[in-house]
Amino acid sequence: MGLFWRSFPNGVNLLFHIGHYFQLLREVFSKPERFSLYYRRTIEEMDLLGLKSIGIVALLSVFMGAVITIQTKSNIDSPLIQAWVVGFATRQSTILEFSPTIISLILAGKVGSTISAEIGSMRVKEQIDALDIMGINSASYLILPKIVATMLMNPFIIVISMFLSIAGGYVAGTASGIISSSDYLQGIQSNFNPYHVTYALIKTVVFAFIITTVSAYQGYYTSGGTREVGISSTRAVVYSSVVILIANYVLTQLLLL
């Protein structure tokens, strides 16, 4: 049946993959065998996919915040615009777009490729077949803990990113003398709308789900050898990034307008 659908042009091929993706999700969300084992695996995945991503996210956030501040200042260097606007623009850019979307795209690269390569390797080494033959729901056992882990951890990572990006902007702005400390602090506090944080966190949770499930889908249906595992990892990053960008547009339309 799979081969039948795959022989059609790309449009129908896409429909085949969408259907297959939702079939996999149905398997993933079916009743787990032993909750205690899933709980332990979720904790392990929170460490692997969440905590171990904090370093790169922190580094990127600090420098991106610094760049946003410097670029904003260089583009609005007008006597008609008040100095605190630089801090305001840094905060808004960070909360609305940089932390939830750009960091999620970076996590799609780091976490998505890890998930796809891990599951893809298990597939080509027959370890998933071994789970299936033991009577274990392999899709649920392998993928569900990753979904739960990223959906729980990514909001924390994004909040850390927000703080560090704004702090990076502060350090760069004040150290280079393009904005005073008081102007920057005034800017990041002015016209603050808490809903924007909620909006950012909703996006983060949706993106976490996309990254994990799209990457897991690519890994789970890998066939062949190590070359195909590499191809699946690349596809995982590309497809999850594309879906994130589409979802970003849809969510922004739905939540901000």
Place this chain on the structure above:
Amino acid sequence: MIEVIGLSKRFGNTQVLSNISTVFETGKVNQVIGKSGSGKSVLAKCIVGLYVPEEGQVLYDGRSFHTLEKEEKRQVRQEIGMLFQSSALFDSLTVLENVIFPLKMFATMSPNEMTERAHHCLKRVKIEGKENAFPAEISGGMQKRVGIARAIAMNPKYLFVDEPNSGLDPQTSIVIDNLISDITEEYGTTTIVITHDMNSVMEAGDNILFLHDGRAWWKGSREELLASDNKELNEFIFASGLMRQVRSAMKPG
């Protein structure tokens, strides 16, 4: 007993298995032999339910596997132990954890009982002192033995072994073959071994099924195998120099 009735499987336009019917007996090492690409592994995967055949049935002691409900299938699968060609041990788990894994998933035992059972299975396959090693840290032969230990941990009724001797030296192959024979006798399992290794057939095979072009071409015992005048079967078994020598030695005079 596992009964296969009229099993056919195709991939696209390629017919891989055609109308295969056979019986795999309980307490016997049932070997499926044939050239590469003859459909041996596909047959095994259809029997264990990894592939769904287009036609035919697989009966596990009378239970038609492919028509069972999802939960019933899962229960049958818990009665199956399988050793894969690549051993398929979980890389991130130690030898002991690999053997405990199916017990943790399904057995109603205390953690101590599970550890005891896993140690017993490892001892049975003569792996001792390597409990805390990871699969990558032990030899291919040891990985196969750990795979067997994991397969027998749940006391299976059906044991599947896919190419047990691939990548192993002849001495280690004999150890693995004897282990499979002994375990079949000891546990009373219905054992199905997929192989193209004639040494393994001579060492451990009770019943032999020869697949050719996806068809069940010949079936018989080890003794009948050497006496057969089936052309395709003879081409396969006497392709090996060792087997030709055996045949010469058997000829009168």
